[in-house]
Amino acid sequence: MEVQSIQVEKNTAPKEKPMTDQLEFGRAFTDHMFVMDYSDELGWHNAKIQPYQPLSIDPSSMVFHYGQSVFEGLKAFRTESGEVQLFRPTKNFERMNKSNERLVIPEIDEEFVLQALIKLVEIDKDWVPGADGTSLYIRPFIIATEPFLGVAPSRNYKFIIILSPVGSYYKEGIDPVKIAVESKFVRAVKGGTGEAKTGGNYAAGLKGQEDVAKDGYSQVLWLDGVDRKYIEEVGSMNVFFKINGEVITPALNGSILPGVTRDSVLQLLQHWNIPVSERRVSMQELADAHADGTLEEAFGSGTAAVISPIGLLCWDGKDYHINNGETGELSKKIYDTITGIQYGKLEDPFNWNIQVTQKAKVNQ
Ligand SMILES: *Cc1c(COP(=O)(O)O)cnc(C)c1O
Secondary structure, eight states: OOGGGOEEOOOSSOOOOOOGGGOOTTOOOOSEEEEEEEETTTEEEEEEEEEOOOOOOOTTBTHHHHOOEEEOOEEEEEOTTSOEEEESHHHHHHHHHHHHHHTTOOOOOHHHHHHHHHHHHHHTGGGSOOSTTOEEEEEEEEEEOOBOOSSSOOSEEEEEEEEEEEOOSOTTSOOOEEEEEOSSOOSOOTTTTTTSOOHHHHHHHHHHHHHHHTTTOSEEEEEOTTTSOBEEEETTBEEEEEETTEEEEEOOOSSSOOOHHHHHHHHHHHHTTOOEEEEOOBHHHHHHHHHTTOEEEEEEEETTTEEEEEEEEEETTEEEEOGGGSOOHHHHHHHHHHHHHHTTSSOOTTOOEEEEEOOOOTTO
16 A cells, blocks of 8 residues: 555644643543554555544444454654654564464554554644653554454454653653562463553453552562463563673563563663673572672663663562662663653664654745
8 A cells, every 4th residue: 555545634623732741641632543444355445544533333343352452552752853753663563563463463564554654643743742751652553343243353454543642751750669579360371462462461461450559569570370480571561670780681482572662772781781681580580689689770661651660579578679769770871861862862873763754944
């Protein structure tokens, strides 16, 4: 499909934009959305940008019953000079196709949907907030829409992109969180859908999160589903530990979601010549490192927060304070560097940014 083939229907009743200081995560949506359909006969077709609006779909649509769906999450940023840029969007569409394969959803044309996204963000560019820490959150997703109650891959799908202006994740500076190690539930197992970005993984994770929230923990640390020993992820983020000068993150083992932020952190560490390894890491190894004073820092990584330092881990009723509950030096440096690149304040040595709009040319 050609980008020129995208029909554009402009919103004639644009909404009032929320005040930047009142932006919450994922509550407000822009004036337009991108939609395209899939059928076995036509493949992906009917690509259009239209006013943001509710969908009308059959209650027997397969997604409502068996959860055949995938999603992505990425952001657009406004730079100081007013340009709008996307952070590593090609990685997200590449990952979406991996998720599609696992969920038996037809492949998307990565280049086409990237061009569609650029066009959509361009149309809604005034919705990209400019204040410090704010951004435009982008949610591409695919749902199975065939009206059928049989358990089989759907023959019809909708691919949709919606956009949401979001406020700063950290109101007063990057802030460490309290995490409980989950011993009862598991998020995913090897061979399951843990490495695909699909809604069911989140539904399965809610109970653990809900249970520990009562005791003041903001998230759970997920252990592997077989031995219940090895660390996988923290909430819906990847996780890193700095032990004795070396940074360690669980290796992608089939049940861990391959985060774009995780990949960015790994690239930066290598660039800085900081020792880093992707390998299996057990909770016992962390406890031992804590006991001998070599557990220096711990943090989660994901698009929403970029870096979320862990100040306290509770495992089997015992509290492990990390770096006195403060943000570690390296955690802060990674956070400052990635956000600096995203907002165009720092050089982009890895070519992570893709421009959506150029600043207005003089004399034009
Ligand atoms: C999306 C996600 C992440 C983080 O991925 P990013 O691409 O860095 O945002 C990590 N873990 C899970 C389970 C996720 O769904």
